[in-house]
Amino acid sequence: MKIAHWLWTTAFVSLLGGCVTLSPDGGMSSVVERIAADEGRETAKVETPEKDILTQSRARALLKRGLGVNDAVQIALLRNKGLQAAYNELGISEARYVHDSLPPNPALSISKMSAHLELDIERKLIADLLSLATLPARQDIAQTVWRKAQLDAVAATVRLTADVRRQYWKAVAARAQTQYLVEARAASENLAELAQKLGETGALNRLDQGREFAFYAELSAEIARARTQEQVEKERLTRLMGLWQADERYELPRTLPPLPGKLLGPQALEALALSKRVDVQIARLEMEKTAKELGLTQATRFVDAIELSAAESISKVRTIDPVTGDISAEKNLARGAELTIAIPLFDFGEARSREAQETYLRAANLLAEKGVNARSEVRETYMAYKGAHDVARLYQSKVLPLRKLIQDESMLHYNGMLADLFVLLQDARSRILSNVAAIDARRDFFLAEADLRAALTGVGISGSDVKPAAAAGGGDAAH
Numbered sequence: 001m002k003i004a005h006w007l008w009t010t011a012f013v014s015l016l017g018g019c020v021t022l023s024p025d026g027g028m029s030s031v032v033e034r035i036a037a038d039e040g041r042e043t044a045k046v047e048t049p050e051k052d053i054l055t056q057s058r059a060r061a062l063l064k065r066g067l068g069v070n071d072a073v074q075i076a077l078l079r080n081k082g083l084q085a086a087y088n089e090l091g092i093s094e095a096r097y098v099h100d101s102l103p104p105n106p107a108l109s110i111s112k113m114s115a116h117l118e119l120d121i122e123r124k125l126i127a128d129l130l131s132l133a134t135l136p137a138r139q140d141i142a143q144t145v146w147r148k149a150q151l152d153a154v155a156a157t158v159r160l161t162a163d164v165r166r167q168y169w170k171a172v173a174a175r176a177q178t179q180y181l182v183e184a185r186a187a188s189e190n191l192a193e194l195a196q197k198l199g200e201t202g203a204l205n206r207l208d209q210g211r212e213f214a215f216y217a218e219l220s221a222e223i224a225r226a227r228t229q230e231q232v233e234k235e236r237l238t239r240l241m242g243l244w245q246a247d248e249r250y251e252l253p254r255t256l257p258p259l260p261g262k263l264l265g266p267q268a269l270e271a272l273a274l275s276k277r278v279d280v281q282i283a284r285l286e287m288e289k290t291a292k293e294l295g296l297t298q299a300t301r302f303v304d305a306i307e308l309s310a311a312e313s314i315s316k317v318r319t320i321d322p323v324t325g326d327i328s329a330e331k332n333l334a335r336g337a338e339l340t341i342a343i344p345l346f347d348f349g350e351a352r353s354r355e356a357q358e359t360y361l362r363a364a365n366l367l368a369e370k371g372v373n374a375r376s377e378v379r380e381t382y383m384a385y386k387g388a389h390d391v392a393r394l395y396q397s398k399v400l401p402l403r404k405l406i407q408d409e410s411m412l413h414y415n416g417m418l419a420d421l422f423v424l425l426q427d428a429r430s431r432i433l434s435n436v437a438a439i440d441a442r443r444d445f446f447l448a449e450a451d452l453r454a455a456l457t458g459v460g461i462s463g464s465d466v467k468p469a470a471a472a473g474g475g476d477a478a479h
Contacts (some may be wrong), residue, residue, distance in 0.1 A: 001239075011405075012175065012436070015262045021098065022094060022095065022098055023094065026033070026045060026090060026091035026094055027091065027149070027150055027153075028045045028087065028153075030150050030154075030395070031087075031150060031153045032044070033089070034154050035077070035157050039095075039157075039161055040070075041070070042074065042132045043083075044077075045087040046078075054379065055079060058078060059078055062423055063249075063250040065293075066251060066253060067253075068249050068253075069165055069168045072164050072237065072241060073161045073168075075241045076160055076161070076164045076240055076242060078240045078242075079241060079243060079464070080160055082241065082242075085151070086153055086156035086157070087153060089152070089153070090149055090150065090153040093146060093152075094146060096142075097146075097149075097191050099183060100138060100141075100142035100145075100281035101139045103137070109438045113472040119414075141289055141292045145289055146286055146287065148286060151281050152282065155458065158278060158458070159454075160240070162242065162450060164237070166449040167233070168237055168241055169256070169443055169446040169450065170233045170236075170237075170254045170443065170447070171230070171236070171252055172230045172253050172255075173233075173256055173444075174226065175230050175234075175235040176253075176254065176443075177222065177436060177439050178230045180436065182223055182433055184219060184435070185219040185220065185223060187428075188219060188428060215428075215429060219432070234282035256443060256446065259393060259409065259445065263385070263389055266386075267455065269456065270379070272444065273457060276456060276457060277456070277457060278457060278458040279370055279374070280374055281370060283363070284392075285455075286366070287363035287367050289363075290362075291360055293355060294359070294360050327399070344459065374455075374458065377455040378455045380455075381448065381452040381455040384451065384452075385448040385451070386446040387448075389448075391445075392444070395434070395437065395438040396438065396441075400435065400438055401435060403427075403431040403434045403435075404431065404458070407427045407431050410427040410428075
């Protein structure tokens with residue numbers, strides 16, 4: 001019983017010393033602080049109807065004003081249900097962390113055996129000594145897993161912000177395309193009316209009339225296509241922001257913002273990525289967890305089960321006096337302890353040890369790969385970012401002014417009867433194509449900027465979303 005007393009005293013002290021409790025916010029504090037520092041935005045876990053109403057009110061307030069890219073990101077952080085599910089996963093991980101940090105529950109065994117005039121009762125308290133002895137190591141591993149779960153929640157949040165930024169620029173660019181094409185068609189109506197009048201007088205043959213009318217019809221078709229694309233891109237943005245149908249009535253800017261005058265410098269971007277990227281930090285924690293598990297596996301390689309039980313046996317024997325017939329009872333109490341150790345007769349732990357070693361080496365290689373990929377992705381996205389800016393700036397400063405000059409001179413030549421309507425029509429078409437390409441080039445720059453931000457925070461790049469602007473187009477939506 002002294003052994004049993006020591007066993008339960010040790011378990012109770014371990015329980016008090018290493019007790020881990022559930023946090024009030026489900027582990028969200030570290031996520032909120034990280035997003036506020038890296039993104040400058042607020043995120044929250046919506047757990048009650050009151051909080052849901054509050055976040056919905058905030059989202060609607062942001063929607064009523066002109067929706068900027070940061071507003072769209074903020075709304076998504078408050079209303080996207082997929083992100084809320086990721087935060088629920090964080091709460092589940094915390095519950096597992098608390099569970100895995102508790103000492104093992106003891107087991108109670110009671111047996112009763114009776115026969116004629118005899119009764120035996122045996123009671124046992126059984127504890128897993130190995131689990132109790134390795135409790136600090138298992139707590140350390142569980143804490144590492146919990147820290148990784150927090151980083152997973154941060155990664156889900158950052159990934160959503162990157163997706164919203166990309167989709168916002170696509171939606172705004174689609175609307176800018178529609179607005180420009182509508183304005184271009186309105187400007188081309190004068191040419192269409194002129195072609196019709198010249199055709200009625202016989203001064204313009206049917207071939208040139210057909211060219212002008214086809215140009216006008218093609219513009220109408222492009223506007224219809226652009227409006228459809230505008231609706232599709234806006235719907236995708238609405239979905240990412242997590243808005244219901246009642247909240248879908250919001251206005252996007254009619255044009256993309258101007259290009260920034262100063263770009264991010266390439267200095268220290270790779271080092272910044274290695275220190276801030278969530279995926280690198282997750283891979284580092286995964287290797288740390290695996291290393292701790294390897295140490296625990298090596299420590300328990302030969303023996304993986306030790307149980308200690310405290311036993312108490314009570315026996316009662318009744319006897320009958322043959323002369324008087326009186327019945328007397330004799331009670332005997334016996335106490336003791338039992339130690340059970342698994343004998344490594346067939347399994348010496350070599351397979352578990354080898355598995356742990358290979359798992360650790362895999363984690364180390366994955367971490368090294370993450371480091372290589374992180375630096376490469378930052379360089380790749382910076383090249384795309386810088387190149388997209390150069391292309392958009394070229395359209396804005398060179399191509400569009402030249403296209404405007406060409407069209408103005410064509411109009412003067414046409415008015416002076418030095419050029420025919422067909423030349424004027426071709427120059428107008430070329431200018432429209434240049435302006436369309438200009439909007440694409442500016443959109444590609446903002447997409448490349450979103451990709452660079454994503455590469456720095458560690459959620460990867462968008463792949464084939466950003467394409468180099470066509471060589472025939474320009475930079476600004478002005479015309």
